[in-house]
Amino acid sequence: MKSTIALALFLLHLSFSAFADKPLAPEAVPGTTRVNAEEALEHILAQPKMVIIDSRHAEEYSKGHIEGAINLLDNDTTALSLAKHVSGKNIPILLYCNGERCMRSSNAAKIALKEGYTKIYWFRGGWAEWIEKKLPIAQ
């Protein structure tokens, strides 16, 4: 009986720990500019050459995304795939994924940074913030 209770408590502890320890995206990716939804939109409108990269899975992208965004999963983000969509290292790039609990866009941003892209904008709030602020959805 005691061992059962101990096991139950241990599992409960694990489940809470798992929730508590679930990582958040970093506050900042050094070398990139962190932006919120409004700032992201302002940059999109002001810089027509900006490449918007949606780092989520294709199924998520197809349900709705920021207008003009291309879908490039972080796992597929490489020097080659980036070069295919972004014509130059000084072309501005905006990266986003699901939101603050999603690690994809920060991961992709780091890859882009490593590959030498100089104007990287990271939209940390991502799709969750975009929806919450009732901004237009492209499908």
Next chain:
Amino acid sequence: MRIEQLSIKTLTVGFLLVFTTLAILLSLMAGDYFRKSALLAQAKSLSRIIEIASVQAISNIRKEATGFGSTFNNRNTVRHALEKLQESGHTELLVAQLDDSFQKGFAGMGAIDLVKLRVYDLELKLLCESREGIAGLTPQLPPFLLQRAAGRKGVDRVKALDGLWISPAGPLYSLLLPLGGIRTSGYIEVVVNPNFNLSKIANLTQMPLKIYGTDDKLVYQSEQNKTDGGGMQLPVEYLLHAESGELAYRLIGLEDVEQFKNDMRHTQNIITLSGLVITGIALILALWIFTRLIFRPIGHMMDDINRYSVEGKLSVTARQGNTKEVQALSNAFSDMAKKIQSNIHDLERLSWLDGLTGVANRRCLDIGLDREWRRMQRDKAEVSLLLLDIDFFKLYNDHFGHQGGDDCLKSVASAIASVVTRPGDLVARYGGEEFAVLLPATPSAGALTVAGQILDAIRNLHIVHPCSSVSSVVTLSIGVSTLRPDDELSSFHLIGLADEALYHAKEAGRNQIKVASREDIAKASGT
């Protein structure tokens, strides 16, 4: 009724009865109040449930309308129609696209009741609207949307706006979306009738529902409502307001509270019963405590006092287990009783003694003689009496003064008492310088012996008496009488005989003993 006529017990019991009555009333009131509060709380909780369900319904409308708007926006035909509108100002193509949703349907058409689609330019001026849907709407943005949208700047202008508003046809929901996406060229207003979604609340809350729109017009009534005729229905109201603050909907849920009411009645009964039981226990406990700690001890003390007044006996028993105050009172009373008894004892003792000499007084002799006389009569034994007189005491007194006389009397009394030591014998001051010695169960010979011892004892005191003609020291004359009590004789005879004998002793020259003669005794017996 005067306060003097009331006992503490009556007052206490009366007070407890009043207290009990109030407690019972309070129990009943508490039960009733609890039931009402519970019903009110139940109504509030249910109202909150309807509120949550309403918020959920509006949220669903927003989600579906946004989905519809986004899909509409992304259609190529719509983009084409928009381009045509911007190029030539012709609205026909766009109106056809708007009507298309009504005529041929759209994804999510089962989830919302779409009633109108309207298109505005960037200055929020109405460009065109669907021919389908309700008619009679004012040809402009609902005032609350106009107010919110007009003041926006920058990227905020592409954010969607939505809310409930009151149209001439009743409450409606509108969602304003930018037309053409982030590079907006105008706006589309998706107008939905919320009645359809609000009516789903009945399914969510599982309670019969009536929905009243503006002007208290019934816009929906659930099936359960129409047929229900069961137990007690608790009306639960929730008011849903438009963005302008006006009342848009009044939702009335009818909760069957028959079971709840029964539960409440049960709880009310338990509360009332518990109150009564607690009151009863408190009353019994209070009565027991009052009886044990106040009434009974006071009763005991009163019994003690009554016993004293009836039996003349003061016996306060110090009882244990009383309260501090009652114990102190009891102790004080006990001490007081002991002191009174001690004082009475002293007074009694003093009333039997001669104040100067410390031997018994005349009163004590009279009572003792009477008692011994009767006892000797019963025992058929003889009783003797000595009467003693200090010779020439008047002269002694004159010579030595009263103080000297008193000292002499004290010495003589003390000497007599030192001789008469047999239990039952009594030495008394008979009067002035006369003493008496009562010797029960003593024949004449014994009495004579005692008289002789006394005479010797006084002589041996060697109290100088310069005025005595019979001796140089104080001496006594003693008359002795002995009688066997019978019905014809009394104690007076004994005294008389002793007095007679004393007279003879004085006549014969004092400082001697004379026994009552046989003749005198015979004479006394004869009379």
